[in-house]
Amino acid sequence: MTRTFTDLHLRANLGDQKATQQLINKASRFGYSRISIPFTSRLDEDEEAKLKTMCRDASLDFVSRADFCPKSENELTRFLRKFRRRFEVICITCSNKEVARQAAKDRRVDLLNFNSLDQRKRFFDPAEAELASESLAALEVDVKPLLILEGPPRVRLLTSLRREIIVAREFSVPVVVSSGVGEEKLMRTPKDMAGLAYLFGLDEASSLDAVSINPSVIVERNREKLGSRFVAPGIRIVKEGKQLETG
Amino acid sequence: MKRVKRRYLALQVESEAQPTEREFVDAVWAAVTRLYGEVGASQTSLSLIDIDLESKVAVIRISLATFNMVKASLTTITSIAGKEASVRVLSVSGTIKALCSSVR
Numbered sequence: 001m002t003r004t005f006t007d008l009h010l011r012a013n014l015g016d017q018k019a020t021q022q023l024i025n026k027a028s029r030f031g032y033s034r035i036s037i038p039f040t041s042r043l044d045e046d047e048e049a050k051l052k053t054m055c056r057d058a059s060l061d062f063v064s065r066a067d068f069c070p071k072s073e074n075e076l077t078r079f080l081r082k083f084r085r086r087f088e089v090i091c092i093t094c095s096n097k098e099v100a101r102q103a104a105k106d107r108r109v110d111l112l113n114f115n116s117l118d119q120r121k122r123f124f125d126p127a128e129a130e131l132a133s134e135s136l137a138a139l140e141v142d143v144k145p146l147l148i149l150e151g152p153p154r155v156r157l158l159t160s161l162r163r164e165i166i167v168a169r170e171f172s173v174p175v176v177v178s179s180g181v182g183e184e185k186l187m188r189t190p191k192d193m194a195g196l197a198y199l200f201g202l203d204e205a206s207s208l209d210a211v212s213i214n215p216s217v218i219v220e221r222n223r224e225k226l227g228s229r230f231v232a233p234g235i236r237i238v239k240e241g242k243q244l245e246t247g
Numbered sequence: 248m249k250r251v252k253r254r255y256l257a258l259q260v261e262s263e264a265q266p267t268e269r270e271f272v273d274a275v276w277a278a279v280t281r282l283y284g285e286v287g288a289s290q291t292s293l294s295l296i297d298i299d300l301e302s303k304v305a306v307i308r309i310s311l312a313t314f315n316m317v318k319a320s321l322t323t324i325t326s327i328a329g330k331e332a333s334v335r336v337l338s339v340s341g342t343i344k345a346l347c348s349s350v351r
Contacts, residue, residue: 030335146323147322147323147325148325150281151281185261185325185331185332185333186325186333187333188322188333188335189335189336191336192318192321192322192335192336193322195315195318195319195321195322195336196319196322196323198315198316198318198319199282199319204315
């Protein structure tokens with residue numbers, strides 16, 4: 001079976017159309033078949049349509065994604081209520097423990113991202129992983145910090161990531177490896193990204209899954225849910241019949 | 248004595264500038280040393296076989312046991328001789344002959 005590769009976190013500057021186009025073209029050249037450029041503050045439907053067209057021209061499948069960094073549980077719930085049905089992937093950057101626990105519990109959250117370099121602010125511990133495994137949320141790891149950091153900060157980050165991967169594996173939480181880059185020069189091929197995952201303890205098969213199967217499963221599941229034929233988990237409209245006349 | 252298994256890697260250097268052979272080798276060694284230290288780097292048996300400065304394709308030889316280490320280190324290269332650059336693996340093989348035919 002040929003793997004199809006996904007990068008769910010390309011941080012393109014949507015204001016700079018030329019740079020965005022270059023990123024998309026490079027992703028296509030590098031062998032990705034599906035990419036996502038997150039919206040952070042607002043949803044601009046024109047921009048989304050433009051991105052979809054650019055991706056289609058480069059033979060890529062565009063996945064709509066929203067990133068949010070809530071400060072409290074209430075803010076998170078409000079955000080999910082407002083945006084869940086408008087985006088295919090929802091990623092929550094957990095800035096405090098309260099938000100991290102609620103995000104892991106909530107079935108509407110797809111990806112949990114901990115971008116702090118401070119070990120105490122990375123809340124992916126066994127309790128968090130247990131909640132995430134029940135709600136089907138995945139742990140997202142961006143490789144950008146591994147490329148730009150050097151020395152002790154990179155050592156600390158690798159230590160945290162290695163610990164988080166062990167916990168994720170123990171509780172069967174899927175891991176998604178994304179680039180998290182906005183500059184063309186920092187983009188890497190899917191296999192190189194999988195190679196970087198070796199640094200924090202993913203074996204070859206798991207690291208390839210983290211850039212192919214795991215993100216694809218999330219996208220497919222949500223596309224089905226957002227489709228018009230979805231009724232409830234496990235129930236969908238297969239065929240519509242004619243209404244029977246009575247009397 | 249047990250024969251050391253090796254792997255040959257074809258690499259594409261992506262850079263606007265044209266790095267020299269020395270600059271490229273230094274960048275690769277620096278990346279491996281940064282990530283794995285001097286002891287780790289010494290275990291890789293890394294050596295440059297050939298580099299085509301025109302097409303920016305290089306061939307290096309490493310020991311099979313440290314393949315994953317070198318691959319991860321190559322991915323972390325973000326500059327060569329102070330200029331923005333990246334290195335990606337084009338192909339991997341056990342012999343130079345097979346590597347050349349897969350790159351062509």
